[in-house]
Amino acid sequence: MELHDLWFVLIAVLWTGYFFLEGFDFGIGILTRALARDExxxxxxxxxxxxxxxxxxxxxxxxxxxxxxxxxxxxxTLFSGFYLPLLLILVCLIVRGVAFEYRAKRDGERWKRNWETAIFWTSLLPAFLWGVAFANIVRGVPIDADKEFTGGVLDLLNPYALLGGVVTLTLFTFHGALFAALKTLGDIRERARRAAGVLGLVTAAVAVLFLGWTQVLTGSGTSAVAVAVAVAALLGALAANRAGREGWAFALSGATVAAAVASLFLALFPDVMPSTTDPAWSLTVTNASSSAYTLELMSWVALVFTPLVVGYQAWTYWVFRKRIGTQHIPEPVRH
Known part of the structure; x- marks a missing residue:
């Protein structure tokens, strides 16, 4: 395997890890409106x-x-052509982080409600926009011979990309509902399980349509296998959720996310950004990559530091693995 092919795979793994972890993260933020009944x-x-x-x-x-x-x-090409949606995602992530930290700084009801509203919207918008962005990467965008994006924002708002946004939005919310069922106690746990049952069916419907459309556009035999795995994992997650096996349900929803992302990267390869203007002007793993020396140096750095980062994050999840419920939330101190 050439180094540029290896780094395409590694980047796909990194995006898969991000969507697996941030996916339920976004889902929880969205569900603060639909699932929780009080502060x-x-x-x-x-x-x-x-x-x-x-x-x-x-x-x-x-x-x-x-x-x-x-x-x-x-x-x-990606960050210049997708400047506005990526900027909006970045602003949402910044505001979302501030909302998490500032929400508990004051006891006022209006103060908390405003930050909770910010958490909801700054979780929903990125969950939708990431799907729009990746659908456009797979579908292709106008790129000229100088490898420059020649379209506009409206070119990104095509039916295929919008459907991709709906898929990531519903999938991440489903993933978040299963995480909530896995991590909570009492009534909220049961409501999370019921919500996951409904969200899973909606996700299955739109995901099958989107992934099937992807196969027609630019799919391959390997991407078809990944699609089949994604569908099977989603159905398995629904069955496990119905049986009350929250751990298995969450693991299988994570497998759904991973297989769906893998299917997109497999459908994309060897391109990294197809040109709808002229296929000869598409960016590929060959003409868009760095020098062999740069890729070799990066490979050694990744070999050393990636296990450390993954190990530390796994330890963090292990430390905070216990369920929580309303009984663990102290009453506010009245002065």
Whole structure:
């Protein structure tokens, strides 16, 4: 395997890890509106991701940094062409982080309600926009002979991309509902399981349509296998949730996310950004990559530091593995 092929695979793994972890993270933020019935239950949901949400975002930084270093032409074309949606995602992630930290700084009901509203919207919008962005990467965008994006924002709002946004939104919310069922106690746990049952069916319907459309557009035999795995894992997650096996249900929903992302990267390869203007102008793993020396140096760095980062994050999840409920939320101190 050539080094540029290896780094394409590694970048796909990084994006898969990000969507697996940040996916349920976004889902919890969205469900603070639909699942929680009062301020204490909203706090329970937020506390399920409180120790890990910022660590989950490290995968995004690593994926972006790896893309910049390994495929600078891809990075330049992607971030210039998708400037507005990616800027909106970045602003949402910044506001979302501030909302998590500032929400508990004051006891006022209006103060908390405003930050909770911010958490909801800054979870929902990125969950939708990431799907739009990746659907456009797979479908292709207008790129000229100089490897520059020649379209506009409206080119990104095509039916296929919008459907991709709906898929990531519903899938992440489903993933979040199963995480909530796994991490909570009492009534909120039961409501999370019921919500996951409904969300899973909706996700299955739109995901089958989107992944089937992807296969027609640019699919391959290997991407078809990944699609089949994604569908099987989603059905398995629904069955496990119905049986009350929250751990298996969450693991299988994570497998659904991983297989769906893998199917997109497999359908994309060897391109990294197809050109709808002229296929000859598409960015590929060959013409968009860095030098062999750069890729070799990056490979040694990744070999040393990746196990350390993954090990530390796994330890964090193990430390904060226990369920929480409203009984663990102290009553506010009245002065």
């Amino acid at each position: 204490k239950e909203r706090r329970v949901l937020i506390n399920t991701i409180g120790p890990v949400w910022d660590g989950n975002e490290v995968w995004l930084l690593t994926a972006g940094g790896a893309t910049f270093a390994a495929f600078p032409e891809w990075y330049a």
